[in-house]
Amino acid sequence: MRGRLLLWLLVLVLGPMTVWLAAERNARRWTLAVDHDQVVVSRGRDFLFGTRTIGADDPALGKIYGPIPVPAGTKLGQVEFDDQVALDRALFEALLPLVGAARAGDAAGRERAEAMLGRLSGLPGLTAADLDRLTAMRGDFAYDAARGDVREALRLVRQAWRRLQAAGNGDGEHALEASRMATALPAVAATLDDLTAGRGPAAAAAASPPAPERR
Numbered sequence: 001m002r003g004r005l006l007l008w009l010l011v012l013v014l015g016p017m018t019v020w021l022a023a024e025r026n027a028r029r030w031t032l033a034v035d036h037d038q039v040v041v042s043r044g045r046d047f048l049f050g051t052r053t054i055g056a057d058d059p060a061l062g063k064i065y066g067p068i069p070v071p072a073g074t075k076l077g078q079v080e081f082d083d084q085v086a087l088d089r090a091l092f093e094a095l096l097p098l099v100g101a102a103r104a105g106d107a108a109g110r111e112r113a114e115a116m117l118g119r120l121s122g123l124p125g126l127t128a129a130d131l132d133r134l135t136a137m138r139g140d141f142a143y144d145a146a147r148g149d150v151r152e153a154l155r156l157v158r159q160a161w162r163r164l165q166a167a168g169n170g171d172g173e174h175a176l177e178a179s180r181m182a183t184a185l186p187a188v189a190a191t192l193d194d195l196t197a198g199r200g201p202a203a204a205a206a207a208s209p210p211a212p213e214r215r
Contacts, residue, residue: 030087032094034076038067039095041087064122069112070098088125095120099137103144114141147196154192161185 031042042053043061056066076094081087095116102113120126121134161182168179194200 030081030084032076032079032081032087032090034070034074035067037070037072037074039070039074039076039091040067041065041091064119064124068095068116068119070095070116071102071109074098085125088123091123092120092126092130096133096137100140103140110141110144114138117141150192150195154189154196157185157189157192161189 029043033040033042040053041061043065054061054065056062058066079090081090099113099116099120102109105113117134117138121131126134164178164182164185168175168182172178
């Protein structure tokens with residue numbers, strides 16, 4: 001009799017604890033998959049089974065783990081993880097190559113890739129080395145954007161030169177000033193042209209004299 005009572009006590013004590021441990025383990029489970037050209041993250045519910053997909057409107061996790069747009073045709077088999085750090089590492093390794101490939105794509109693709117970089121930067125499980133790789137990638141995108149800015153500047157300088165030439169050839173009140181301005185722009189255009197071609201700017205015609213020594 002006493003043995004049966006002890007057995008029932010063990011069941012009453014260990015049963016709820018076993019259920020609680022199983023529910024806690026399920027809550028730590030994460031799933032990663034591609035759905036309709038989006039990477040979606042799901043998390044286990046605080047129950048024995050079941051998961052919930054994290055939406056962009058999730059107040060706690062949506063900003064980091066909400067759906068992430070990816071290029072059409074991206075393949076990523078459904079993967080499960082037992083902790084959040086493993087999920088973050090998998091997201092990082094899966095998405096960073098997509099970001100790098102987008103550098104050679106169109107403007108819309110590069111814009112999506114830069115947004116993806118921002119999302120990856122928010123993953124809490126990244127290492128210092130991972131963050132360094134993200135910083136380097138952001139530098140590459142900044143360089144590409146700067147090259148585009150220089151090309152646009154070259155276009156505008158050439159356009160301004162043509163307009164100043166037309167103004168200088170006319171009899172308007174600013175004809176002389178326009179001619180003087182026009183003479184300065186070819187050198188600016190040459191420098192910008194060198195930069196857009198990936199060459200260093202042309203060397204200055206003469207070096208600046210050294211500053212006099214102070215006594």
